[in-house]
Amino acid sequence: MIVNQKTLKVCIIGYPVSHSLSPLLHNYWLKKYKISGEYVSSEVKPDEIEAHLLNLPTHGFIGANITIPHKRAAIKVCSEISDTARKVGAVNTLITSPGGKLIGDNTDPYGFIKNLKKANKKWNPRQTKALVLGAGGASRSVCYGLLKEGVREIYILNRNRTDAENLKTEINDSLIVKSWKDRNLLLSWATLVVNTTSLGMTGMQDLKISLENLSEKAIVYDIVYTPLNTSFLNAARQRGNLTINGLGMFLYQAAKSFSLWFGVEPDVDERAQQILLERGI
Numbered sequence: 001m002i003v004n005q006k007t008l009k010v011c012i013i014g015y016p017v018s019h020s021l022s023p024l025l026h027n028y029w030l031k032k033y034k035i036s037g038e039y040v041s042s043e044v045k046p047d048e049i050e051a052h053l054l055n056l057p058t059h060g061f062i063g064a065n066i067t068i069p070h071k072r073a074a075i076k077v078c079s080e081i082s083d084t085a086r087k088v089g090a091v092n093t094l095i096t097s098p099g100g101k102l103i104g105d106n107t108d109p110y111g112f113i114k115n116l117k118k119a120n121k122k123w124n125p126r127q128t129k130a131l132v133l134g135a136g137g138a139s140r141s142v143c144y145g146l147l148k149e150g151v152r153e154i155y156i157l158n159r160n161r162t163d164a165e166n167l168k169t170e171i172n173d174s175l176i177v178k179s180w181k182d183r184n185l186l187l188s189w190a191t192l193v194v195n196t197t198s199l200g201m202t203g204m205q206d207l208k209i210s211l212e213n214l215s216e217k218a219i220v221y222d223i224v225y226t227p228l229n230t231s232f233l234n235a236a237r238q239r240g241n242l243t244i245n246g247l248g249m250f251l252y253q254a255a256k257s258f259s260l261w262f263g264v265e266p267d268v269d270e271r272a273q274q275i276l277l278e279r280g281i
């Protein structure tokens with residue numbers, strides 16, 4: 001593609017960032033919707049991040065995705081920040097205002113919920129009892145997304161209980177912290193179980209959990225997408241539970257970010273999924 005002055009530039013910023021599949025996906029959508037734009041990746045060290053972000057408008061970027069380890073640091077440079085990003089405590093999408101200011105948002109909660117609704121069109125938030133495993137950054141997005149949809153009963157279980165208590169204080173006092181070691185027993189209560197820990201990811205240990213007490217009607221959601229089928233999801237599928245992996249969450253958070261920059265929400269079509277699967281997801 002010939003990059004001229006009218007090309008709308010967006011980037012993903014992380015450290016490292018070479019593994020990111022976002023450029024492939026966004027450049028596919030740019031082509032599909034005939035938008036004159038390009039999406040590049042940019043590796044920035046933590047001690048250079050604030051200056052780098054503040055210079056994005058000067059360098060002609062209309063926006064950016066922010067990934068590990070900069071999602072929290074990005075909040076500091078924003079002139080405006082969405083309620084979602086504030087509550088989640090992290091920015092994954094930056095939008096440059098016409099005046100050159102940075103606006104911070106977070107599309108992860110949207111991606112999480114959209115994927116859930118797509119997998120189960122009859123999902124009813126008001127009748128959901130959600131058991132969320134983990135209390136890191138991903139858990140914040142999941143809890144915020146569930147609360148915003150109107151889920152009233154959410155249990156948080158984390159190995160480090162203090163992190164779960166902090167999440168409750170920062171996100172919503174209605175969250176109920178339970179003990180990590182009681183996870184097998186507490187499954188009997190849940191209609192939705194979400195793994196937000198890094199357990200089960202390639203290179204990590206598996207999530208150790210016995211699904212014996214889980215209702216067959218419960219939805220089992222693992223936000224991990226490398227691999228697509230964690231041992232947790234495989235075990236749930238074998239019992240007949242509806243299972244959801246993290247690929248859709250990744251795709252829909254990307255689609256939402258795309259719409260914030262370019263004004264059109266791209267279709268999460270077969271080809272978009274295929275592009276990621278071809279890269280070994």
Ligand code: ATR
Binds near residue numbers: 134137139199
């Ligand atoms: P992310 O931003 O992807 O959520 P994170 O903030 O580093 O990543 O959070 C990782 C989550 O996985 C945490 O909930 C962590 O639990 P602790 O707070 O107790 O560390 C969880 N996790 C990682 N390794 C774990 C393990 N071996 N057993 C249980 N939980 C684990």
